[in-house]
Amino acid sequence: MKCPFCGYYDSKVIDSRPTEDKIRRRRECIQCGSRFTTYEAVEAPLLxxxxxxxxxxxxxxxxxxxxxxxxxxxxxxxxxxxxxxxxxxxxxxxxxxxxxxxxxxxxxxxxxxxxxxxxxxxxxxxxxxxxxxxxxxxxxxxxxxxxxxxxxxxx
Ligand SMILES: [Zn+2]
Structure with missing residues (x-):
């Protein structure tokens, strides 16, 4: 997940919790240390x-x-x-x-x-x-x- 502040390509997940249909993740940029939140959709696996x-x-x-x-x-x-x-x-x-x-x-x-x-x-x-x-x-x-x-x- 690209950092929205410095554009660095990688970040680490520091917190992860499911919301209604998405997963909310707190991420921290590995380069500049900025923190940001992402909401990632969970795709229901095909059964x-x-x-x-x-x-x-x-x-x-x-x-x-x-x-x-x-x-x-x-x-x-x-x-x-x-x-x-x-x-x-x-x-x-x-x-x-x-x-x-x-x-x-x-x-x-x-x-x-x-x-x-x-x-x-x-x-x-x-x-x-x-x-x-x-x-x-x-x-x-x-x-x-x-x-x-x-x-x-x-x-
Ligand atoms: Zn950054």
Whole structure:
């Protein structure tokens, strides 16, 4: 970062703190010792989704929301809840500085959340979700849920 006082090409960072969408940095010129503040934009890293086929595609939140909507059709799941799930996935990836996430992981995160919201939507999402197509795990999910129904009637 060029010094605005003497034009020297280098400066050191003496303090760094995030503001809303930028990072505020206090810098000190290595040559003249002047101090100045910079606000540097943080670019959200591109998040890629690795599909089961091994192909990659850019993470598309609206596509994820659409997928969840298919599962919750005519179920008492609100728009806020669906968006909350998509937000969770997005934030999780951002918090973990992920640049690649497997579609399987996304599916599991969604299932994890749907399970607590609506069992029918959960089953639907699980049934369209490739990794649960093998019968054994599907049966395990259902019996797991039946047990859950007996123990936790109320939410
Ligand atoms: Zn300087």
């Amino acid at each position: 890629m989704v690795e599909k089961r086929s091994g192909d990659f595609e850019q993470f598309d939140k609206s596509k994820l929301i659409k997928g969840i909507y298919t599962a919750i059709k005519k179920r008492p799941v609100t728009r806020e809840q669906v968006e909350g799930i998509a937000d969770y996935v997005e934030n999780y990836c951002a918090d973990h500085l992920k640049t690649v996430v497997r579609s399987k992981e996304i599916g599991e995160m969604v299932l994890d959340r749907l399970r607590g919201i609506d069992p029918i939507s959960y089953i639907r999402f699980a049934s369209v979700y490739e990794d649960f197509t093998d019968t054994a795990s599907f049966v395990a999910i259902i019996s797991d849920m039946e047990n859950k129904d007996h123990t936790e009637e109320e939410t």
